[in-house]
Amino acid sequence: xxxKTMHNxxxxxxxxxxxxxxxxxxxAQAQDPGMATAAAPYPTLMWILVGIAVAQAIIILALSGxxxxxxxxxxxxxxxxxxxxxxxxxxxxxAATANAQAYVPPSDPSTGTTLWxxxxxxxxxxxxxxxxxxxxxxxxxxxxxxxxxxxRPVRSSxxxxxxxxxxxxxxxxxxxxxxxxxxxxxxxxxxxxxxVLPPWWLWLFYGTIAWGVIYLVNVHVIKVWPDSQKEYQAxxxxxxxxxxAYLATQTNLVDENTVTFTDDPAVIAExxxxxxxxxxxxxxxxxxxxxxxxxxxxxxxxxxxxGGVKNIFHTIKYGVPEKGMIAWxxxxxxxxxxxxxxxxxxxxxxxxxxxxxxQGELWKGDEGAAEVDAVVPPAGVVHRxxx
Numbered sequence: 001x002x003x004k005t006m007h008n009x010x011x012x013x014x015x016x017x018x019x020x021x022x023x024x025x026x027x028a029q030a031q032d033p034g035m036a037t038a039a040a041p042y043p044t045l046m047w048i049l050v051g052i053a054v055a056q057a058i059i060i061l062a063l064s065g066x067x068x069x070x071x072x073x074x075x076x077x078x079x080x081x082x083x084x085x086x087x088x089x090x091x092x093x094x095a096a097t098a099n100a101q102a103y104v105p106p107s108d109p110s111t112g113t114t115l116w117x118x119x120x121x122x123x124x125x126x127x128x129x130x131x132x133x134x135x136x137x138x139x140x141x142x143x144x145x146x147x148x149x150x151x152r153p154v155r156s157s158x159x160x161x162x163x164x165x166x167x168x169x170x171x172x173x174x175x176x177x178x179x180x181x182x183x184x185x186x187x188x189x190x191x192x193x194x195x196v197l198p199p200w201w202l203w204l205f206y207g208t209i210a211w212g213v214i215y216l217v218n219v220h221v222i223k224v225w226p227d228s229q230k231e232y233q234a235x236x237x238x239x240x241x242x243x244x245a246y247l248a249t250q251t252n253l254v255d256e257n258t259v260t261f262t263d264d265p266a267v268i269a270e271x272x273x274x275x276x277x278x279x280x281x282x283x284x285x286x287x288x289x290x291x292x293x294x295x296x297x298x299x300x301x302x303x304x305x306x307g308g309v310k311n312i313f314h315t316i317k318y319g320v321p322e323k324g325m326i327a328w329x330x331x332x333x334x335x336x337x338x339x340x341x342x343x344x345x346x347x348x349x350x351x352x353x354x355x356x357x358x359q360g361e362l363w364k365g366d367e368g369a370a371e372v373d374a375v376v377p378p379a380g381v382v383h384r385x386x387x
Contacts, residue, residue, distance in 0.1 A: 049118035063132040115224075135359035141244040171196045251335035256314040259338050261345055271343025274336055278328070287344060289352035294324060296359045298344050299351035307363030312341040 013324045173181055173195065181194045218225040226234065254260075275287065282295035289297045296304055316337050319327035328337060 028338050044119050046115055046118060049115070049122055052127060053118065053122050056122065056129060060125060060128055060132065063129065063136065066136055067132060067139075070136060073232040169200045170198045251338060252333050254313075254334045254338055255283075256310050256317060259309055259313045259334075259341070261309040261342055263342070263346060267339050268343050268346050270336070271339035271341070274332070275343055278332075279340070282325070284356075286352060286355075287347045287349070288354075289356035290354055291356060293356055297351060299347045299349065299355060300358045301348065302358035302360045303363045304360035308365060309338075309341050309345060312344055313337055316340055 050093055092122070173193075178193060183192045187190065215225075219227050269295055275283075276285065279287070279295075282293060283289050284293050284295075287298040288300075289295055296302075302306070305311060305320065315325075316332075317327065317329045317334075319325045322329070355373075
C-alpha cells in the first residue's frame with residue numbers, strides 16, 4: 001500500500017469524527033448568550049469536575065487510537081468507514097439536538113443534582129480509562145517479542161482464572177495449612193481459626209461507612225439533600241395534590257353525602273349555564289324569584305329544605321314532587337347537579353329589589369360557601385311556608 005492510499009484512508013477515518021465535532025461546535029454556537037450569565041452561580045467545584053471530565057475524555061480518545069493500532073485488522077479496522085460513521089452518528093444527532101433546543105436556565109445548584117451527575121460521569125470515564133489501559137497492557141504482552149532467558153507465562157484457562165478470582169475475594173486458607181492460623185484457645189474441643197475477613201465483605205463494610213459519611217455531610221452539614229422529615233412532608237403534599245387531581249376527574253361519583261362546595265370559576269360558569277336552561281322558569285333569571293314565581297328565592301338565607309351544598313344537591317337530585325319540583329337525577333349528571341348547587345350558593349345575598357320574600361328557616365350551618373349576611377325580611381312581611 002503506497003503512502004497516498006494510506007493518507008486517503010486516514011482522512012476517511014477521521015471524516016466522521018470531524019463532522020461530529022463540527023456539529024457539536026454548531027450546537028455550542030446556537031446556545032443562548034444568557035447561558036454564561038446563568039451559569040455564573042455554579043460552584044467552582046463543578047467547573048473543576050467538568051475540566052476533569054474533558055481531560056478524561058481526551059485521554060480516552062487517545063487510548064482509543066492506541067487500541068485501534070494494536071488491534072490491527074481486528075473487528076474495528078474491518079468495519080471500515082461505515083463502522084466509524086455509525087459510531088459518529090449518535091454524536092452528530094446529540095449535537096443537532098443541542099442545537100435545536102431552547103436554552104433552559106439551570107436549576108438551583110443547592111439540590112446537588114448537577115454535582116453528583118458530574119461525579120458519576122467522571123467515575124464512569126475513569127472506569128473506561130482503566131479498562132482501556134488493562135486491554136492495552138494485555139495486548140502489548142501478547143505481541144511483545146520474547147526476551148531471551150525469560151519464559152512468558154502461559155495464560156490460564158477460564159476456570160483457572162475464575163478460581164483465582166474466588167480465592168482472591170475470599171482469601172481462604174487451604175485445609176492443609178489451617179494449623180498455621182489456629183488460635184491458642186478452644187471451646188469444648190472447638191478451635192478457632194484466625195481467618196482474614198473476605199475482601200468483598202470488607203469493601204461492602206467500608207462502602208457503608210463511606211455512604212454514612214456522604215449522607216451525614218449532605219443531609220446534616222451542607223444540607224443539599226432533604227432529611228426524612230422534609231421528604232415525608234413533600235411526599236404528603238404531593239399525595240394530597242394527586243388525590244385532589246384524581247377526585248377532580250371523578251365528579252360524576254359524588255352524591256349528597258360527598259359533594260363539596262367550590263368557587264372554581266369554571267364550575268360556577270357551568271352551573272350558571274345549567275341554571276339558565278333548567279331553573280329560570282321557576283326561580284327567575286337571577287335565582288331570586290319574584291312574587292309571581294313558582295319557586296322560592298334562592299339568594300337569601302332562608303331555605304325550605306335546608307341550605308348548604310349537600311342539602312341543595314339533595315333537593316335538586318330528588319326534587320320535591322309534592323310542591324311541583326321534579327327530580328333531576330335522571331336528566332343531569334352528578335357533576336352538573338353539583339355545579340348548579342355551587343352556583344346557587346355563590347348567589348347568596350345578591351338578590352335584586354324585586355326578589356321574592358323569604359320562605360322557610362334561616363340556615364346557619366353552611367358547609368363551605370362564603371359567609372354573607374342573610375337577607376332579613378322587610379318590616380311587615382309575614383314569615384311563611386310555601387304552599
